[in-house]
Amino acid sequence: MRNSFLFTSESVSEGHPDKVSDQISDAIVDLFLGIDPEARIACETMTTTQLVVLAGEIRGQGIYQDGQWADGIPEKIEAAVRQTVREIGYEQVGFHWKTLKFENNLHGQSVDIAQGVDAADDKDEGAGDQGIMFGYASDETPDLMPATLDYSHKILEQMAADRKSGKAPFLEPDTKSQVTLRYANERPVEATAIVVSTQHAPGYYFHNGEGDEAKYAELRDYVKGVIADVLPAELLTDNTVYHINPTGKFEIGGPDGDAGLTGRKIIVDTYGGAAPHGGGAFSGKDPTKVDRSAAYITRYLAKNIVAAGLARRCTIQLSYAIGVAEPLSIYVDLHGTGSVDESRIEAAIPGLVKLTPRGIRTHLGLNKPIYRGTAAYGHFGRKAEGDLFPWERTDLVEKLKAALA
Template identity: 35%
Template structure:
């Protein structure tokens, strides 16, 4: 066996609650002022929600603005679930919200707001994009299955709050059989599925295990040969009980699930999280651009895998480096250093260019909401603009 494991968490996980509140703030501020600069952090512990950070906006907001966003976000997630009592789950209307938000430092503003409507990088740092030919969506297998299992269980929990809570983790152990298969993007089978899912105290452990297996087998589409129910080892609520859950059972903090947000451990993570930040922060914008580039490289048939790193200097517009690593899976004679330079010459990759390409300053229900992205994951869903293969012809021309 050659095993690789990835994990996903639901919107109801305490860390995700914090991310979703923070990105709901980003959504609301950018909808009021597309030029707003936002960097807020959220910490949830017990019934306390602490919101801190820096904001610059033409539209003034007060403490009630942040309080309302936090409470509404938690209700949208699914709290409180019917059938759960006080002390077992989070009741948003009982929350105590503490707001410590100040103005963005003018020293940062002077480097971000440039002439000619350009944007300087809001911070220094490096970000990574990744793509793999393991699946049609160019995502790695163990991670995608963990997310798909999470999604079907979360959907069931929302419809059946008398049975399950919305706080859950899923994990998939994929067997590639050999290191060569792993390197060449050839997953063989799922070896183990691990689930931790909050449940009503009236639902017995045996029924939880039975129902979770049934939901997975009936609702997740597995590729041929990847799933054999009789051969997969299941670990479901391995402590035997998971009734008390939500932020009252475990504190939540923004930015603590960056691996679940991106590539599930298959690729490096960058210098910071995406949630809580506006589009001038390259932790967000460059991650999207790097994923877009990596996906094009693999989709165009230039390599089986692609890892793209983009780095920035604070207040500068162009990246300080653009690096492509096809991890010895290149399908052409082109060297990685050549491909890196060609991409750097072709695409400006400034925060403004990325923002306009993906309309990052226009979150909406019709386009996308950052809060929804925080709930599901920052990359890998076809409706995200940075998943569109709109430059595929140009990338394919590089094979000539």
């Protein structure tokens, strides 16, 4: 293991154009699962200046059958899109929830796909696609997440809350953060660089002698205050370098500044580069898609392993074939921090959780409209509360300890 190194993770806010697209796609997932818990959804969203376009395939009772939308569904889809944009906070000339143009190009699910993944009477349903999925946990933070990503998310969450409450009225929705930490003996010991680029109200910039220096100082001091609130005090030192809106003016942002697409921020969604990613995006997919549900169950298993004190770090991989219910492989890596052999954990996992698509959904309770809130500030490291973020529970700890005793 390396004794000392620098590591960096980034996050983007709910107003980033790709995250706007992710949230719209998951708002459609929630809409359809609220009507039919067994609905099949693969919804992609593209956003740009004054335009939102949906595409993909869907199926569900009371939603879309035999090539026809059920009564009122197209109107509900458009209402969900506009409400999502409104809640994010876009009321700008270049992107406004009320006046944007909307296109719905969703269509029925391919029968060729459906035949491979629907359950027959005598067997479990198959996986919705082939693929590999990874879960990860680390004891760097109380959330058992990589510290660089955890702090990057929390900076932006706080800024969004202050924007919406009116505490920071000079902020606009599109924001990015990046945190670089120095590690010693695998532990974060110092923040060496922190980057925050935030869209702002007119005039809140100063660069190369242009803009309003006093307004920029207000924005800069506010952002540094948020950073100080989020990061542990011992990590912020005289050596910490702050880059706050380093390019200067950032008034045009969101989908008006750059097109957004569902699924372009998968590293932000997961572990900030501290762990592998199987490649599949989560947002816009119902939980029969193992890109989503298997990534959730691997995080759940990895988190419980670390919470049980069996390791300080844990990576788990599952693999699936389309139309096949059981995973093809289970892989566990404790990165040299474990108190038990990885092979014992690999052997124990199938007895604790059924890893078929339906088994995962049943164990975690995934056939519910719980996904819009996952689509910004990370799918992991969040608070399990009621039906929300069930993969963040640590209710498997005692069973793991018993199985490995």
